[in-house]
Amino acid sequence: MEKIKQSLERYWGYGDFLPLQREAMHSISSGRDSIVVLPTGGGKSLCYQAPVLSMDGMAVVVSPLISLMKDQVDALVDCGVAAMRLDSSLSGAEQDMVLGRMQEQSIKILYLSPERLLSDGFIDLLGKTKLSYIAIDEAHCVSMWGHDFRPEYRQLGILKQAFGGVTVGAYTATATEQVRKDIAQQLKLIDPLILVGSFDRPNLIYKIEPRKNMIKQVCEVLERHKNQSGVVYCIRRKDVDELCGQLQAKGYRARPYHAGMSDQARRDGQDDFINERVDIIVATIAFGMGIDKSNVRFVIHAGMPKSLENYQQESGRAGRDGLEAHCTMFYSGSDYGVWKSLMRDMPENAQQVAVGKLNSLYRFCTGSVCRHRAILQYFGQSATRDNCQACDVCLGELECVDDALITAQKILSCIIRLDQRFGTAYTGSVLVGSNESRIVENGHNKLSTYGLLKQYEKSVVLDWIEQLVGQGYIEKTGEYNVLGVTQSGWAVLKGKGTVRLLKPAMKAAKKSKVAAASWEGVDEELFEVLRKLRAKIAGEKHLPAYIVFGDAALRDMARRRPSNLEEFLLVSGVGRQKCDKYGEEFVGAILAHSRG
Ligand code: ADP
Numbered sequence: 001m002e003k004i005k006q007s008l009e010r011y012w013g014y015g016d017f018l019p020l021q022r023e024a025m026h027s028i029s030s031g032r033d034s035i036v037v038l039p040t041g042g043g044k045s046l047c048y049q050a051p052v053l054s055m056d057g058m059a060v061v062v063s064p065l066i067s068l069m070k071d072q073v074d075a076l077v078d079c080g081v082a083a084m085r086l087d088s089s090l091s092g093a094e095q096d097m098v099l100g101r102m103q104e105q106s107i108k109i110l111y112l113s114p115e116r117l118l119s120d121g122f123i124d125l126l127g128k129t130k131l132s133y134i135a136i137d138e139a140h141c142v143s144m145w146g147h148d149f150r151p152e153y154r155q156l157g158i159l160k161q162a163f164g165g166v167t168v169g170a171y172t173a174t175a176t177e178q179v180r181k182d183i184a185q186q187l188k189l190i191d192p193l194i195l196v197g198s199f200d201r202p203n204l205i206y207k208i209e210p211r212k213n214m215i216k217q218v219c220e221v222l223e224r225h226k227n228q229s230g231v232v233y234c235i236r237r238k239d240v241d242e243l244c245g246q247l248q249a250k251g252y253r254a255r256p257y258h259a260g261m262s263d264q265a266r267r268d269g270q271d272d273f274i275n276e277r278v279d280i281i282v283a284t285i286a287f288g289m290g291i292d293k294s295n296v297r298f299v300i301h302a303g304m305p306k307s308l309e310n311y312q313q314e315s316g317r318a319g320r321d322g323l324e325a326h327c328t329m330f331y332s333g334s335d336y337g338v339w340k341s342l343m344r345d346m347p348e349n350a351q352q353v354a355v356g357k358l359n360s361l362y363r364f365c366t367g368s369v370c371r372h373r374a375i376l377q378y379f380g381q382s383a384t385r386d387n388c389q390a391c392d393v394c395l396g397e398l399e400c401v402d403d404a405l406i407t408a409q410k411i412l413s414c415i416i417r418l419d420q421r422f423g424t425a426y427t428g429s430v431l432v433g434s435n436e437s438r439i440v441e442n443g444h445n446k447l448s449t450y451g452l453l454k455q456y457e458k459s460v461v462l463d464w465i466e467q468l469v470g471q472g473y474i475e476k477t478g479e480y481n482v483l484g485v486t487q488s489g490w491a492v493l494k495g496k497g498t499v500r501l502l503k504p505a506m507k508a509a510k511k512s513k514v515a516a517a518s519w520e521g522v523d524e525e526l527f528e529v530l531r532k533l534r535a536k537i538a539g540e541k542h543l544p545a546y547i548v549f550g551d552a553a554l555r556d557m558a559r560r561r562p563s564n565l566e567e568f569l570l571v572s573g574v575g576r577q578k579c580d581k582y583g584e585e586f587v588g589a590i591l592a593h594s595r596g
């Protein structure tokens with residue numbers, strides 16, 4: 001392990017292991033099969049990249065996406081590791097070159113698509129090379145129970161046999177116990193070591209708010225993230241086009257991304273984002289697979305996702321570098337309706353599961369439990385901290401309504417007075433005492449519940465109705481999402497049950513300690529200077545900026561302010577090759593900055 005640690009320092013400039021990396025690396029280097037489940041940003045790639053550097057032979061990494069392979073190979077080469085890839089995007093001559101290098105035994109890490117690995121004769125060819133181990137990235141693709149099953153992954157079971165019991169490590173960010181078992185079985189792993197990390201992403205700061213004015217709310221977040229990279233997720237393609245157009249008109253550097261665009265247009269937008277020619281991608285959930293960009297500083301959900309699985313995956317694209325990142329969701333009852341209607345044509349069983357997941361997500365949005373805790377609970381893990389310091393609930397941005405039970409009773413009895421025949425907007429109007437003509441015409445201005453909540457703004461009352469739906473006291477039924485009182489709602493009317501209603505806090509939110517800590521001691525002006533230098537170098541070398549240096553390395557530079565190459569090498573994220581390549585320019589910029 002000492003040797004592996006030295007490689008970590010030498011090639012990547014990291015002084016220590018992240019949680020479970022040591023165990024994962026020990027397993028693969030000592031010849032034991034393993035299944036490693038770590039959340040996005042948990043440092044899975046290093047688990048299979050570092051050990052081979054102190055072993056004989058070549059490691060093979062099987063990866064499902066060409067873009068991901070390319071990114072990882074570029075990053076490795078930039079660190080001075082002899083890595084190459086073989087996939088269908090290479091020309092015949094390029095492929096021959098890689099095969100030649102393979103025969104010379106001068107490659108340490110070879111990335112392959114599963115199709116290529118399984119193609120005719122390739123296994124024989126590989127058999128002639130000294131293999132140190134095989135790593136299967138995104139291993140959940142093996143399983144039909146996972147969310148991204150790929151049939152060609154299923155055939156990877158022949159590897160153990162074909163290579164005489166070679167060690168196999170499987171890596172994924174998402175695997176339930178069922179999927180884990182399936183991975184072990186399908187890949188024919190022998191007594192695999194199973195390592196499951198915590199799913200908590202402490203550096204993500206979650207905020208979840210009712211949506212009132214989408215463009216205004218989105219712009220408020222964007223204003224806090226000037227010049228930073230971020231993704232804005234929308235539910236539908238037309239929302240993407242509309243919102244992206246509005247943002248562009250306001251001068252934001254944004255590009256759209258959805259399945260209705262041409263491949264070329266999507267690829268161009270994605271390239272512009274990765275290479276930081278634009279800051280923002282406005283996208284449907286089609287965007288994100290295979291994006292390894294480590295310095296996404298914010299993810300906004302302009303619409304509500306359909307499950308916590310989706311939310312975790314999409315928001316998880318922020319902050320892979322471990323630095324603070326902001327995940328803001330704007331939800332609304334109408335999103336709930338949109339998803340429900342999209343689920344209408346599903347087969348009954350699948351529909352039940354999907355609606356169940358949607359309801360859980362809705363409870364999460366309208367709930368008042370620490371967001372980190374709620375997500376962990378959903379995935380069957382328990383939270384270790386009382387106050388995460390990184391969500392709207394724990395930062396005190398939400399306040400509970402004092403007389404929540406009475407307020408809830410007023411809302412519920414209004415629904416009953418309306419014979420459980422009207423939707424959210426209408427019920428809210430009656431409660432705030434609106435004199436809209438339809439209410440007067442229906443005679444609902446004479447109801448005893450008319451105007452019972454007239455001291456509040458209608459948007460607040462509408463949000464309370466949604467919170468009560470989320471807590472299961474009200475249900476929305478039929479095509480028009482008519483409100484009805486559930487059994488537990490009736491119990492509340494009789495004074496039983498605990499109801500919690502949130503109102504937006506008037507006091508300013510505390511600044512998250514998570515954000516403050518990662519900026520501690522950082523000269524922010526110098527950070528900006530270094531960021532520009534990074535962009536310039538990345539442009540010249542045709543590399544994504546975050547491959548040159550991650551944000552964490554730049555902040556450490558702006559904290560330590562190294563004045564020579566020896567000091568530069570001490571920066572976390574600076575290995576020897578990067579020090580030789582980029583050291584002079586960065587140290588020069590730091591010295592120039594301190595001279596003023
Ligand atoms: P995953 O594949 O699990 O999403 P990555 O391998 O992309 O995670 O790693 C996430 C980030 O953490 C990367 O920026 C990576 O360079 C960094 N990282 C990995 N291992 C370490 C370490 N031991 N110390 C510091 N940073 C690390």
